[in-house]
Amino acid sequence: MLKRSERNGMFPGFRLLVVKDNQVVFKKGYGVRELGKQETVNTQTLFACASTTKAMTVALMGMLVDEGKINWSDPVYKYLPELQLYDPYVTRALTIRDLLIHDTGVGGTDFFTGVMTIPANEMFRRMQLVKPSYAFRAGFEYQNIMYSAAGRIIERLTGKMWSEVIQERIFDKLGMAATAPKRRLIKGDNVTRPHFKINDTIRVIEYGGDSEIGSAGAVWSNADDMSKWIICMLDSSKYSGGRLLKPETWMEIFKPQTFFPEEEYPTMEILKPNWRTYGLGWYQHDYKGKKINFHTGSLSGLTAITGQIPDEKLGVYIFGNYDHAEVRHVLMYKTFDWFALGETRDWNAEFKSLYSKLANEGKKRKADFQAKRVPDTSPSLPLQQYAGKYFSPLYGNADVTVNGNAIVVNMNDFLKATLSHWHYDTFSATFEKAWNGKTTCRFELGSDGKADTFVMDGMEFKKAVK
Known part of the structure; x- marks a missing residue:
């Protein structure tokens, strides 16, 4: 942001x-x-x-x-x-x-x-x-x-x-x-x-x-x-x-x-x-x-x-x-x-x-970040496999759903963002309310190869176990 x-x-x-x-x-x-x-x-x-x-x-x-x-x-x-x-x-x-x-x-x-x-x-x-x-x-x-x-x-x-x-x-x-x-x-x-x-x-x-x-x-x-x-x-x-x-x-x-x-x-x-x-x-x-x-x-x-x-x-x-x-x-x-x-x-x-x-300087940092993007990569998993309910005892709930080719995140029924693929398992987040700015987020996979962690702006959420 x-x-x-x-x-x-x-x-x-x-x-x-x-x-x-x-x-x-x-x-x-x-x-x-x-x-x-x-x-x-x-x-x-x-x-x-x-x-x-x-x-x-x-x-x-x-x-x-x-x-x-x-x-x-x-x-x-x-x-x-x-x-x-x-x-x-x-x-x-x-x-x-x-x-x-x-x-x-x-x-x-x-x-x-x-x-x-x-x-x-x-x-x-x-x-x-x-x-x-x-x-x-x-x-x-x-x-x-x-x-x-x-x-x-x-x-x-x-x-x-x-x-x-x-x-x-x-x-x-x-x-x-x-x-x-x-x-x-x-x-x-x-x-x-x-x-x-x-x-x-x-x-x-x-x-x-x-x-x-x-x-x-x-x-x-x-x-x-x-x-x-x-x-x-x-x-x-x-x-x-x-x-x-x-x-x-x-x-x-x-x-x-x-x-x-x-x-x-x-x-x-x-x-x-x-x-x-x-x-x-x-x-x-x-x-x-x-x-x-x-x-x-x-x-x-x-x-x-x-x-x-x-x-x-x-x-x-x-x-x-x-x-x-x-x-x-x-x-x-x-x-x-x-x-x-x-x-x-x-x-x-x-x-x-x-x-x-x-x-x-901010534009330069943004350009430098853009230059680090690795082209022609794909997410590790089909988008639907990132979906689910994620939770943090500090930050609350992050509900992740899929809408077409995009992932949608709803944090605590308060802050909503649409995610577009950036590279690998990193995504660019555009908030529903534009004045909240933009940021990046990522998913992390567990030892079983499934998405188990969602991280946005340093806030880490763990996927709820079914």
């Missing part, structure tokens, strides 16, 4: 919000909410916050720290015993802080929402089957499920759903009347639609489902409301009715907690910061001698980015309705330059060059 660093483009519609010295100095919508329709984006149009939601979940946890209900260093098993990891030691040592800084040693597990629909508790149970990608606290790999765990702990400590808690403790207090914890809770129809480039044409696509891991990225908001959140966070969590967090808790959230690698964001190749850290729900780096706090958000067809320069009391929020349109980075750094730092770099040219290079 296409990596985020290989995508680029401008939005059909986007919205830019800038806050300086506790005042909104710029907010405007551009373009349309949906291609082919006339409704334009304005400051009240709702967009997906996606993973910029994580900072809000952290703030909720900070409130519970202030109330003495939990500590950052508390063990997770104390509150969420069903979350079991591959290494029993890590299960016992895992802290609330670890949930929020992507250092658990567990690699990405977005397959829990990308190829299946299961309750959060079942995700936590299956985490025991996920082998670590690196040693505990010895690296950084982005982890949405851990933020889901944080949300579940918030629910247990408050006795309310995460969506209710964030509504009452952040949105209601700050007067964010239009903001919704999940898309299905949106009131009104001034809402953008997601877009994706399919066969070189930008098209409207379906909304993704309201995820079980909402505390990792489910909030929808507009410019008018998000200005209140930005001002609050820049002003040590103060608002008209008091403050959300104690000063020391607010400071802890923005204190560097761990390092993130340069390859996490291709933009670091151009920025070349002296340091790169992750706070509690915030990426951080230096730029022109100033500390930047920022975070991106990405759902299928929807994009967000927020950034701060605390020393300058400057904050920016950018929302878009096109998949991984990396011009969001251009707009953020240009905002920093224009409103505070006086730099005149042509970020558009620099980032366009960067992402064009990455796109060309």
Whole structure:
């Protein structure tokens, strides 16, 4: 599937919000909410916050720290015993802080929402089957499920759903009347639609489902409301009715907690910061001698980015309705330059060059892969003999059937793909929903010469014994 660093483009519609010295100095919508329709984006149009939601979940946890209900260093098993990891030691040592800084040693597990629909508790149970990608606290790999765990702990400590808690403790207090914890809770129809480039044409696509891991990225908001959140966070969590967090808790959230690698964001190749850290729900780096706090958000067809320069009391929020349109980075750094730092770099040219290079590298990898195809081969078996029900205790079910000269795979009644022969027992998979991209998969034969294993994108399924 296409990596985020290989995508680029401008939005059909986007919205830019800038806050300086506790005042909104710029907010405007551009373009349309949906291609082919006339409704334009304005400051009240709702967009997906996606993973910029994580900072809000952290703030909720900070409130519970202030109330003495939990500590950052508390063990997770104390509150969420069903979350079991591959290494029993890590299960016992895992802290609330670890949930929020992507250092658990567990690699990405977005397959829990990308190829299946299961309750959060079942995700936590299956985490025991996920082998670590690196040693505990010895690296950084982005982890949405851990933020889901944080949300579940918030629910247990408050006795309310995460969506209710964030509504009452952040949105209601700050007067964010239009903001919704999940898309299905949106009131009104001034809402953008997601877009994706399919066969070189930008098209409207379906909304993704309201995820079980909402505390990792489910909030929808507009410019008018998000200005209140930005001002609050820049002003040590103060608002008209008091403050959300104690000063020391607010400071802890923005204190560097761990390092993130340069390859996490291709933009670091151009920025070349002296340091790169992750706070509690915030990426951080230096730029022109100033500390930047920022975070991106990405759902299928929807994009967000927020950034701060605390020393300058400057904050920016950018929302878009096109998949991984990396011009969001251009707009953020240009905002920093224009409103505070006086730099005149042509970020558009620099980032366009960067992402064009990455796109060309992606095309080269694709061409290299294509060149490795061995022509004039055939599958080891007649197609019908690959059919059957395959199962993985981690990834669920993969039902394989044959339709004419093609194999069809249905994963968990959620993700469907048609397979065409590539070479030997390897097949090219085209997903029913084009925005899921393309990939390759393969069948493996057992000692009896029969197909007994199906592998797609590293996910391995064993054929059920009749």
